[in-house]
Amino acid sequence: MSVQYRVQNPVNNEIVETFESPTDEQIQEILAKSAEAFKTWRNTTIEERATIVSRAAELLRERRVELAKIAAEEMGKATPQGEWEINFSGDILQFYADNAAKHSADLPIENIDGGKAIVRRLPLGPLLGIMPWNYPYYQVARFAGPNLMNGNTVILKHAEICPKSSAAMEQVFIDAGVPEGVFINVYATHEQISTIIADRRIQGVSLTGSERAGSIVAAQAGKALKKCVLELGGTDAYIILDTADVKAAAEEAWAKRIENVGQACTSNKRIIVMADIYDEFVDEMVKIAESFTKGDPRNSGANEYYPMSSRQAAENLNDQVQRAVAAGAKLRTGGVLDEQGAYFSPAVLTDVPVGSDSYYEEFFGPVAEVYKVNSDQEAIELANNSNYGLGGSVFAQDEERAKQVADKVETGMIHVNLGQAFSPALPFGGIKNSGFGRELSVLAMDEFVNKQTFYVND
Missing domain, CATH: 3.40.605.10 (Aldehyde Dehydrogenase; Chain A, domain 1)
Structure with a gap:
């Protein structure tokens, strides 16, 4: 070809x-x-x-x-x-x-x-x-x-x-x-x-x-x-077991998800949140997403989103989101494809049916998928229910609790109370697909x- x-x-x-x-x-x-x-x-x-x-x-x-x-x-x-x-x-x-x-x-x-x-x-x-x-x-x-x-x-x-x-x-x-x-x-x-x-x-x-x-x-x-x-690539899990500040947790999760317009192998593509803070967390994510405006990558500013790498990449992501919605997911905000360029407005997607084709796909763009769980064990099982195993992170006020959950997540890289550490000295790679x-x-x-x-x- x-x-x-x-x-x-x-x-x-x-x-x-x-x-x-x-x-x-x-x-x-x-x-x-x-x-x-x-x-x-x-x-x-x-x-x-x-x-x-x-x-x-x-x-x-x-x-x-x-x-x-x-x-x-x-x-x-x-x-x-x-x-x-x-x-x-x-x-x-x-x-x-x-x-x-x-x-x-x-x-x-x-x-x-x-x-x-x-x-x-x-x-x-x-x-x-x-x-x-x-x-x-x-x-x-x-x-x-x-x-x-x-x-x-x-x-x-x-x-x-x-x-x-x-x-x-x-x-x-x-x-x-x-x-x-x-x-x-x-x-x-x-x-x-x-x-x-x-x-x-x-x-x-x-x-x-x-x-x-x-x-x-x-x-x-x-x-x-x-x-x-x-x-x-991967569908990295980003597990939030609890937090003293839901808004701050949402901001931190969003900052990682929108980095490079969501086009990173180690993006937090599946954000897994405990049920007692889930509704507030989703509301905060929607507010953040809706605060972003279209920007010029050569002259960037605060709270801006930029085009994806190509028109084809944006069209592919749009198709993925539409298929997820057709399968039962809820598009809370965003997901609007630009008429000509590669801009795709930041989206928040919830209720993607676990086990569906969409659930196992990698959304390589500015789409935050949020999942609700009711226990640490359910969070672990959801995190490991993936064809991929690149990276991931676990957050909790009790570090030992976070470490115990992180210990059971099947990936090549796992972080506790941090989205991702960057150092040339840290090995990078995954397992599974x-x-x-x-x-x-x-x-x-x-x-x-x-x-x-x-x-x-x-």
Whole structure:
């Protein structure tokens, strides 16, 4: 399936600029260049790599204003949020520059009779990263940072609506000093992605995207006997067991749900509230949603909502909400699709029938789903009744109570009395249909390396 890489402003749906995909011959040249660069890059010292990756972190921060403007035009991210994302991406790169040497050091194996042995972490070779549009810089940083420090080379295939941000990331690494071929941005078609995955020079694939895309890529990687890391979204539970201030709890829940116009894998997509505060909580959520007005992502203000990433994404979300209502859900407010652009007014949805198709879907946009429960056990069962298992959070005035409930929630990440913690040192990833493997933290450095046993006989 052919695709068109373009900048398509979600404010008005106008195509601003288009980009050509490479020919099949050029894809082969890219693969050859990446493989050739690996021969040299793998033999650089970890200190040399750290100098370059650290410089890339500095360049991201220096260029954050212009990079944020690119994201605003490409996928509608408000520029303050874009600048935060870019600064955090710099933090991620710096984390790997600072920690790779210690983590990648040879590991002695004790008590080996007749010889000495160590485990070495060695680079594998060229890797393909297939990245989504919702965080166009952060997603790339968390893939490229650990793998460049490991000595692997990187081929980046970004989302079709992010051609300028992906090119800007490539330029950051080039300007930071990566040798030619170590980091390559490619506007590949779907057929060409399949070709790249199958090529013997590619040693692994990392994808962040939809469950459908993950299934396709995992099947292709499996057929080619390539390891892959998948992050495929979620329907994260956000459990409020009690609160001394319902209004404040609603504001905190809303702030997380509306972040990035609700287009985050770890958004609190299912807000689970105890029955005694449920009605007041829903009323507060409706008030907050109705206080938001349409804004311009390039000139953002308070209490504004911005366009979703594309007209198609907004239409898909509108269809989801309509199907949920048809199944018995109640649309308390919002859910109005703009006539032309990708604006979808913030919505509050309740009474989605548990077990319905809509209940199991991921609403990737500004829709707050609120569920009522009558006990801690019911909250746990509802939270775990999901095809996904990415993140989640539990709130209670009694920390021990919250911890006991959180202990039983089946996810790759869980938070107590906080919507989500952000740190390069924290592992990111899920279970179930949310995918497998881990990004961020030192665990990401173990995904695409050869953990080689090196034995010397006495």
